[in-house]
Amino acid sequence: MDPNKGRTDLINRWGPEQLRNKLNKETFRRITISFYRYIGIDDPYGFRNELFTQWKQLDCLGRIYVAKEGINAQMNVPEHYWDLFVDNINNNKYLKDIPFKRAIEDDGKSFLKLQIKVRNKIVADGLPDDAFDTSNVGNHLDADQWNRAMDRGAIVVDMRNRYESEIGKFQGALTPQVETFAEELPEVLNLLKGKEEEKVLLYCTGGVRCEKTSAFLKHHGFKDVNQLLGGIIDYKRQVTQKGRENKFRGKNFVFDNRLGERISDEVISHCHQCGASCDTHVNCANVRCNLLFLQCESCGQKYHMTCSDRCAEYVLATNEKKIELEKIHNYRPVKRYL
Structure with a gap:
C-alpha cells in the first residue's frame, strides 16, 4: 500500500x-x-x-x-x-x-x-523476483568493440518494442514483434534456441532492458552474452566523437515528448496511412483514442493529426456532436500501436 x-x-x-x-x-x-x-x-x-x-x-x-x-x-x-x-x-x-x-x-x-x-520493478518482466540472478550480467561493449563483433558475424538482438525498432535498428538485427518487455523475454529465448554457444549482442535505448536480458539469457545457458554499453544513445556519442562507422540505421525512439532522436539520416519506415517514407511518431489528436502511430506531414494535414476519418470527425465536431459520436463509437484503440 x-x-x-x-x-x-x-x-x-x-x-x-x-x-x-x-x-x-x-x-x-x-x-x-x-x-x-x-x-x-x-x-x-x-x-x-x-x-x-x-x-x-x-x-x-x-x-x-x-x-x-x-x-x-x-x-x-x-x-x-x-x-x-x-x-x-x-x-x-x-x-x-x-x-x-x-x-x-x-x-x-x-x-x-x-x-x-x-513500481514493483523498474522494468516489468512478468517474472517472479527469484526467477533468475539479475546481477549475473553479460559483458558491456563500447562502440568499437560492438562494431568489431558485428563485423565478425555475432547475433544482434534488439531488446526494444516493435514500434521502436520499426523506425531504427542495427543492420541485420533480430527485432521481436512484441509490444512489451515481458513479451519479449520468452520471444528472444525462442528466437535464439539452439544458439547457446554463439556470441550474442543485445542493445536497447540506454541499457536498462539489456542488463536484465543478459542475466536472463545467461540463466538459460547462453555462454557469450554481451550488451551495448550505454545503449543506442551513448553509441551515437561514441561513434561521433571517435569518427567511427555508425552501424545504426534510422531514428531512436525515446519515451518523452520528443518521441525520437535521429541517429542516422536514413528513414527506414513508412507512414501508416499513405505509405510514404516517414519515421515521425505521433499520438492521435483525438484524446479518447491517443493511438501511437507514424504519420507524414501530408496525412497530418489531411486527417487533422488523427489516425482515421472517424477520429478526425470527432476532433472537428462541436461539443454537442462529440457527445453524440461518443455514444456511437468506441474511440479507445484496439491496440496501442498501428
Whole structure:
C-alpha cells in the first residue's frame, strides 16, 4: 500500500496546459538525461520521497521509476542547477557515480512535470523476483568493440518494442514483434534456441532492458552474452566523437515528448496511412483514442493529426456532436500501436 496516498506535497498539482505554458516561458536551457542502476533499495517509498523533495527544489522534470531492484530515470535538469544536481547524485548512497546518458537531440521540452513512481520493478518482466540472478550480467561493449563483433558475424538482438525498432535498428538485427518487455523475454529465448554457444549482442535505448536480458539469457545457458554499453544513445556519442562507422540505421525512439532522436539520416519506415517514407511518431489528436502511430506531414494535414476519418470527425465536431459520436463509437484503440 502506498504510504504517500493523500499527500499533496509530494505530487505535481498543475494541469498540462499550465505546465506547457510555464515551460515555454523559461529563458534557460534544460539538459535531458537518462540513467539506471540495478541496486537493492530497502525503502523505495522513502527513497522516492527523498528524491522528489530534492529534485523539485532543483526544478527538475521527468519520469522516474523506483523499485526494490533499483532506479530507472529519464529527466531534464536546468543547466544552471546542473552542478548541484550532480552533487546531489554523488551524495546519495544508491546513486553515487551513476553514469548519465545525455540526449542526442535536446530542445529542453522533453518533460512537462516531475513524476517519481514506485513500481514493483523498474522494468516489468512478468517474472517472479527469484526467477533468475539479475546481477549475473553479460559483458558491456563500447562502440568499437560492438562494431568489431558485428563485423565478425555475432547475433544482434534488439531488446526494444516493435514500434521502436520499426523506425531504427542495427543492420541485420533480430527485432521481436512484441509490444512489451515481458513479451519479449520468452520471444528472444525462442528466437535464439539452439544458439547457446554463439556470441550474442543485445542493445536497447540506454541499457536498462539489456542488463536484465543478459542475466536472463545467461540463466538459460547462453555462454557469450554481451550488451551495448550505454545503449543506442551513448553509441551515437561514441561513434561521433571517435569518427567511427555508425552501424545504426534510422531514428531512436525515446519515451518523452520528443518521441525520437535521429541517429542516422536514413528513414527506414513508412507512414501508416499513405505509405510514404516517414519515421515521425505521433499520438492521435483525438484524446479518447491517443493511438501511437507514424504519420507524414501530408496525412497530418489531411486527417487533422488523427489516425482515421472517424477520429478526425470527432476532433472537428462541436461539443454537442462529440457527445453524440461518443455514444456511437468506441474511440479507445484496439491496440496501442498501428
